[in-house]
Amino acid sequence: MISASPHSIARSSLEEMLDSLRRRDEGEHSKDLPPALPSRPTSKARLPKRLIQAKLAMEHAVSYDASRNKTHEVKCVTGGNGRKFGEKKDAAAAAGEERLMENGGATLATTPETEWNRIIDYFVKHNLVVWWKPPQKDLWELVKIKATMGEEASVMLSDGSALTISTGELLPANTENLDVVDDLVQLCYLNEPSVLHNLKYRYSRDVIYTKAGHVLLAINPLKEVKIYGNDFVTAYKEKTLNKPHVYAMADAAYHDTMKGGGNQSIIISGESGSGKTETSKFAMQYLASVGSQNDKIKTKLDQANCILEAFGNAKTSKNLNSSRFGKLIDISYNAEGIISGASFQTLLLEKVLF
Numbered sequence: 233m234i235s236a237s238p239h240s241i242a243r244s245s246l247e248e249m250l251d252s253l254r255r256r257d258e259g260e261h262s263k264d265l266p267p268a269l270p271s272r273p274t275s276k277a278r279l280p281k282r283l284i285q286a287k288l289a290m291e292h293a294v295s296y297d298a299s300r301n302k303t304h305e306v307k308c309v310t311g312g313n314g315r316k317f318g319e320k321k322d323a324a325a326a327a328g329e330e331r332l333m334e335n336g337g338a339t340l341a342t343t344p345e346t347e348w349n350r351i352i353d354y355f356v357k358h359n360l361v362v363w364w365k366p367p368q369k370d371l372w373e374l375v376k377i378k379a380t381m382g383e384e385a386s387v388m389l390s391d392g393s394a395l396t397i398s399t400g401e402l403l404p405a406n407t408e409n410l411d412v413v414d415d416l417v418q419l420c421y422l423n424e425p426s427v428l429h430n431l432k433y434r435y436s437r438d439v440i441y442t443k444a445g446h447v448l449l450a451i452n453p454l455k456e457v458k459i460y461g462n463d464f465v466t467a468y469k470e471k472t473l474n475k476p477h478v479y480a481m482a483d484a485a486y487h488d489t490m491k492g493g494g495n496q497s498i499i500i501s502g503e504s505g506s507g508k509t510e511t512s513k514f515a516m517q518y519l520a521s522v523g524s525q526n527d528k529i530k531t532k533l534d535q536a537n538c539i540l541e542a543f544g545n546a547k548t549s550k551n552l553n554s555s556r557f558g559k560l561i562d563i564s565y566n567a568e569g570i571i572s573g574a575s576f577q578t579l580l581l582e583k584v585l586f
């Protein structure tokens with residue numbers, strides 16, 4: 233986690249920027265809480281995509297910095313922590329939910345438990361699988377409900393054995409055709425095991441990027457995946473590819489800036505070894521490529537990165553090449569969209585005592 237040291241005498245502009253972002257987030261949190269993940273559907277029908285999207289207008293990873301509108305800039309910040317989802321439910325989603333219930337002929341449910349108890353019968357009738365996490369294991373598994381008796385369900389596990397468990401321990405699973413969705417908001421049931429399953433399914437096919445609304449999730453492949461390089465940069469530039477990708481994120485930031493959206497920030501966060509540094513390099517690669525006619529700027533950025541890593545990286549138990557500092561990369565463009573300058577600022581996260 234990035235935090236400004238209370239003992240530091242001179243504060244870098246990166247520290248100040250992170251502080252102001254944190255203050256702004258705290259200030260906005262109370263009046264503008266992000267919406268909650270949807271509760272389980274209240275109807276036997278699948279939730280319409282529009283409704284799910286209305287409920288899941290998640291945090292935008294590319295944010296507008298109105299205070300610096302003189303030059304066009306795209307900033308890449310690595311080393312921060314993501315914001316958590318809140319619990320606001322917007323009026324449109326609530327109205328849509330009511331409409332859905334009217335259409336599905338279902339009565340208005342008051343609690344998630346009663347909603348689940350109602351749709352569970354649908355799972356039994358159609359022989360659908362549901363998620364269950366055995367108490368001693370930290371792994372969700374798919375089970376089939378054979379019958380329900382009040383708040384209890386008789387389920388069949390994958391090894392064929394039978395068990396009676398509380399219906400409250402079960403969560404609905406999505407049908408297999410939703411395994412491939414590019415955006416988590418397209419899942420019908422958005423619960424922890426369903427999200428994990430979707431990410432795992434994609435990861436096992438070397439699809440490391442998934443969208444969650446406006447947020448891009450990246451899972452470190454820890455091996456070379458053939459989704460980077462000039463051909464892919466060109467494909468995202470020309471919009472012949474529109475799969476979730478860090479290039480697509482960088483492209484959106486660049487074009488929003490150029491279309492008068494003001495300065496943009498791409499915040500890359502995650503635990504040590506999750507791939508923040510590599511992701512920021514891919515973002516820079518794209519931003520340098522769209523903003524210059526030759527490789528000169530890209531080479532300079534690479535060289536600056538190399539020097540920073542030589543001084544600031546170390547081997548840790550989590551990462552052989554761990555950056556021991558946060559980084560703010562500031563790239564400025566002129567009105568024609570050509571890079572006019574770039575700078576790196578660092579924020580030391582730790583002190584080494586000899």
Ligand SMILES: Nc1ncnc2c1ncn2[C@@H]1O[C@H](COP(=O)(O)OP(=O)(O)OP(=O)(O)O)[C@@H](O)[C@H]1O
Nearest residue numbers: 452454455504505506507508509510551553554555
């Ligand atoms: N997209 C990727 N493709 C292939 N390998 C990757 C990718 N992202 C990360 N890696 C691998 O994972 C390693 C760790 O990634 P990286 O250094 O970017 O993590 P980090 O989140 O910046 O960690 P730290 O916070 O410790 O600095 C890299 O050295 C690289 O081997």
